[in-house]
Amino acid sequence: MSNRLPPPQATIRRLSIYLRSLNSLYETGTRLVSSQELAEFLDLNPAQVRKDLAYFGEFGKRGVGYTISRLRDHLIEILGLTARRMVGIVGAGGRLGHALALYKGFEKRNFNVVALFDNDPLILNQDWGDAGPIRHISALPDVVRELNIEILILTVPAEAVKEVFDYILQSGVKAVLNFAPIKLTSNKVRIHNVDLAIELESLSYYLGGTSKPPDETV
């Protein structure tokens, strides 16, 4: 029986990680996986895995587990990863934008960077290969519609976010991946905020952060 509520965003994010775990298992020759084993990959409890997957239907057989190849195909379909997605980068002249414009990891996963935007007159119209030329921010709404861009990656500095965000809303784009150092929310476009410091914080734990239980209860 499938759960009728829309799946929460963190569940969707976990699907992507389940998918990678299934791919790794499949490469080692494994063909079946239990919710317990899948849970161990993400250090979750098995009930959480079953709950996450139950949003999308009944995938496993009690006592048998999941057939890896079929669960993998379902996750690819659920995540919409069979379609090629057109992506634009806003703030492509900045270092992070430039790095992401050339990041090889996106195309391998069916995300094509097809347009680059910036407002720096010194780089406008420069041709940066497949995704060039650099276009002015004001062209964003037209270009998004022309090229069927579904995701914009935002890498502008904090002070430029407001102006740029107006163009983004005008464009009618469906989704924004925000690397700008300001948390954005909107009810008109789906936004995921990326915080690179989280990655450093969890490493910090292993550097001699005290892990002993506290002396008192709170």
Next chain:
Amino acid sequence: MSNRLPPPQATIRRLSIYLRSLNSLYETGTRLVSSQELAEFLDLNPAQVRKDLAYFGEFGKRGVGYTISRLRDHLIEILGLTARRMVGIVGAGGRLGHALALYKGFEKRNFNVVALFDNDPLILNQDWGDAGPIRHISALPDVVRELNIEILILTVPAEAVKEVFDYILQSGVKAVLNFAPIKLTSNKVRIHNVDLAIELESLSYYLGGTSKPPDETV
């Protein structure tokens, strides 16, 4: 009663997200939070939150929940975020490395980028401000020890990883945050691999990926 097993890596990563959730709640004037409410922030079940926190001691009161300010202080201590951590960037001449060298989000969270490494002779010894000059990769082991660097951020291309990784192991650094497009593992240094495509994949779901239950069970 605290759990005696070492906490898994995904639990540590969630602590960092609990911490952000607690900070957001505190800013809105909230002073107490239940495991149910904290779970909703991460779309987890409350048992998972209680299990994650139980690795580190007994923080909540049954029926009352957690005192936000005290849980927050404990998480900061557990994660080792009271100490300032020295960070080096390997491959700083690349676009991503350069972007991360100047990323403002790290210093705000007590991570100081104090050294930049590359092997490009054209930029060696260039001064890039607080973290400059650019040093040659071969100086990495000495510089890590001299400057007490605890984390290296790796942003070199795939083909450079092997050579660079030898220097990293020689340096005795404790942790590596790997942005290179090759998954690294080691039993000598704690490595977290970052995959930026995961962020795009979960957005893809919202673009019209089919979310209807499959027709058949697998």
